[in-house]
Amino acid sequence: MTTQTFPAEALTGFLLLPPGLTASQALAGLLFLGFVAITLAGAVVATGARRLVRSVAGLALCFLGVAGLYYYLASPFVALMQILIYIGAVCVTIIFAVMLAETADQERQVERKPVMVFLGLAGSAAITAALAWVALGTKWTGAPAAPEAGSLEKVGQSLLTTYSMSFELISVVLLVAIVGSLVLARAGRDK
Amino acid sequence: MIQILNLGGSLETYLVLGALLFGFGLFGMALRKTFIGMLIASELILSGASVNFMAFNHFLAPDPTVGQIITLFIMAIAAAEAAIALSIIIAIYRNYRSIDADTPAELKG
Numbered sequence: 001m002t003t004q005t006f007p008a009e010a011l012t013g014f015l016l017l018p019p020g021l022t023a024s025q026a027l028a029g030l031l032f033l034g035f036v037a038i039t040l041a042g043a044v045v046a047t048g049a050r051r052l053v054r055s056v057a058g059l060a061l062c063f064l065g066v067a068g069l070y071y072y073l074a075s076p077f078v079a080l081m082q083i084l085i086y087i088g089a090v091c092v093t094i095i096f097a098v099m100l101a102e103t104a105d106q107e108r109q110v111e112r113k114p115v116m117v118f119l120g121l122a123g124s125a126a127i128t129a130a131l132a133w134v135a136l137g138t139k140w141t142g143a144p145a146a147p148e149a150g151s152l153e154k155v156g157q158s159l160l161t162t163y164s165m166s167f168e169l170i171s172v173v174l175l176v177a178i179v180g181s182l183v184l185a186r187a188g189r190d191k
Numbered sequence: 192m193i194q195i196l197n198l199g200g201s202l203e204t205y206l207v208l209g210a211l212l213f214g215f216g217l218f219g220m221a222l223r224k225t226f227i228g229m230l231i232a233s234e235l236i237l238s239g240a241s242v243n244f245m246a247f248n249h250f251l252a253p254d255p256t257v258g259q260i261i262t263l264f265i266m267a268i269a270a271a272e273a274a275i276a277l278s279i280i281i282a283i284y285r286n287y288r289s290i291d292a293d294t295p296a297e298l299k300g
Contacts, residue, residue, distance in 0.1 A: 021196060025196070025197075026196055028199065029195070029196025029197060029198065029199060030196065032198060032199035033195070033196075033198065036198075036204075036208065039208065039212070040208075040211065043211070043212055043215040043216075043235055044215070046215070046219065046231055046232075046235060047215045047216075047218055047219040047222065047232065047235070048222075052225065052227050052228060052231075055228060055231050056231060059231050059234060059235070062212075062235065062238070063238065066212075066238050066241070066242060069205065069208070069242060069245075070245055070262075072199045073205070073245045073246060073248070073249040074249055075245065075248075075249075075259050077259070078245065078259050078262050078263065081263060081266060082266070085266045085269075085270060086234075086238075086266065086269070089270055090234065090269060090270055090273045093273055093274065093277055094227060094230065094231065094273065094277065096277070097227055097277040097280055097281065098227055100281060100284070101227070101280055101281060101284040101290045112222065112224065116221075117221075117222060119221075120217075120218055120221030120222055121218055123217075123221070124214045124215075124217040124218040124221065125214065125218075127213075127214060127217060128210050128211060128213065128214030128217075131206075131209075131210035131213065131214075132206070132207045132210045132211075135203055135206035135207055135210060136203050136206075136207065140202055140250070140251060141251075142250065142251030142252065142253070151255055151256065151259075154255070154256045155256045155259050155260060155263075158254075158256050158257075158260065159260055159263075163260055166264065170264055170267045170268070173267070173268070173271055174267060174270070174271050176271075177270075177271035177272075177274050177275050178271075178274060180275060180278070181274040181275050181277070181278035182278075184275070184278040184279055184281075184282050185278040185281050185282065187282065
């Protein structure tokens with residue numbers, strides 16, 4: 001253990017440090033709880049907000065929390081890509097579409113019937129509970145991978161050797177998507 | 192207390208979080224009436240799947256890179272999906288002056 005253990009009596013005044021846990025571990029745990037809270041709060045806002053702009057803001061918050069979770073899963077590169085691509089590209093594109101398409105009279109739109117909302121809530125809560133039950137009840141076995149330094153080089157190598165076909169196909173998919181969205185958005189422009 | 196602070200080190204935490212994100216996305220798909228709201232909910236579903244992949248990659252996988260590669264692929268697919276869906280939404284908005292999902296129902300045979 002290389003981390004410094006703070007003397008317990010120095011911390012008991014303002015931080016009740018549990019025994020058997022260094023201060024840095026406790027701080028990391030608290031930060032993880034903060035990221036979990038950010039993720040869930042963002043998901044709640046993204047699902048429940050009335051205005052679409054607020055919903056997109058909640059989505060960006062949720063993506064930020066998920067990036068923090070990726071950092072705790074020992075892949076800071078994917079966390080950085082999450083922030084760059086999702087918050088920087090996808091959320092901004094959705095904001096563009098909201099600005100282009102959302103009309104001023106969004107408020108008077110008809111709401112779903114409460115029965116249907118309750119049915120959707122019950123159905124998705126049941127599926128979520130089933131998934132969580134399976135996740136908590138299964139005895140997961142496997143190689144506990146130690147977080148490696150320099151795992152980014154391995155990602156790059158296998159991206160260009162083992163998964164090179166998928167990599168090229170993803171590039172083609174992106175190209176087709178860009179050209180297709182240009183064509184779709186261009187057609188009927190004089191209306 | 193120690194258990195709560197050690198939550199980041201266990202696989203089940205991430206799996207439950209992924210399930211919760213998926214559930215929020217599913218509920219959003221059922222709740223929303225506009226196409227952009229549905230797109231936002233589908234992004235939540237995709238990020239729940241990514242969290243699961245990354246958690247399995249970190250805790251269980253013998254090859255520690257495959258989950259990260261799959262997550263990067265999911266990001267690329269999500270970006271392409273967002274571009275296509277948004278251009279479809281813009282096209283629908285031009286034709287119908289609305290992005291409600293019920294409005295293009297006159298398309299049906």
